Amino acid sequence: MNAADARHLLVVYHSRSGGTQALADAAIAGAESDEIDGVEVRVRAAFDATIDDVRWCEGIVLGTPENFGYMSGALKDFFERIYYALLDETRGLPYALFVKGGHDGEGAVRSVERIVTGLGWKAALAPVLVVGELDDAALERCHELGITFAAGLEAGVF
Numbered sequence: 753m754n755a756a757d758a759r760h761l762l763v764v765y766h767s768r769s770g771g772t773q774a775l776a777d778a779a780i781a782g783a784e785s786d787e788i789d790g791v792e793v794r795v796r797a798a799f800d801a802t803i804d805d806v807r808w809c810e811g812i813v814l815g816t817p818e819n820f821g822y823m824s825g826a827l828k829d830f831f832e833r834i835y836y837a838l839l840d841e842t843r844g845l846p847y848a849l850f851v852k853g854g855h856d857g858e859g860a861v862r863s864v865e866r867i868v869t870g871l872g873w874k875a876a877l878a879p880v881l882v883v884g885e886l887d888d889a890a891l892e893r894c895h896e897l898g899i900t901f902a903a904g905l906e907a908g909v910f
């Protein structure tokens with residue numbers, strides 16, 4: 753496919769101790785796998801992601817650990833910086849979410865869902881929640897999230 757025709761997928765995530773990073777790497781590898789031809793992937797740490805990054809994309813994958821029963825401060829900072837600027841611009845943007853929790857993670861899922869509901873973004877896939885130790889099955893779930901999301905964007909089904 754011509755690069756100019758590629759669909760744009762943005763990955764925004766935060767990780768402090770590497771768990772969410774490993775999940776992000778798996779999701780990115782899925783989105784960039786050989787089976788996907790027409791999707792360009794841009795990866796941003798949550799503190800670095802900008803309004804223009806979101807404007808650039810046609811689909812966004814969000815990743816965060818659960819900290820204190822909520823999404824990470826970094827992902828919250830991202831939402832605080834983009835929310836009002838993009839409120840009227842990005843309605844309907846398809847998103848997917850993965851969360852790494854130590855013992856729970858549901859609070860982080862809910863906190864993200866509340867904010868993206870306000871933005872009018874639509875869940876393209878069920879959230880992936882990984883609790884406790886990382887294993888191959890958890891990485892595979894995130895790989896699957898990445899490939900499924902990218903394939904959906906490529907096919908224009910979202």
Ligand SMILES: Cc1cc2nc3c(=O)[nH]c(=O)nc-3n(C[C@H](O)[C@H](O)[C@H](O)COP(=O)(O)O)c2cc1C
Nearest residue numbers: 767768769770771772817819820821853854855856
């Ligand atoms: C300050 C702090 C608060 C945390 N709060 C929670 C929590 O509320 N619920 C939970 O399940 N895990 C909690 N954890 C555990 C992290 O979610 C878990 O270690 C996660 O794997 C960290 O992701 P990271 O390795 O990508 O930084 C907390 C960890 C830290 C450091």
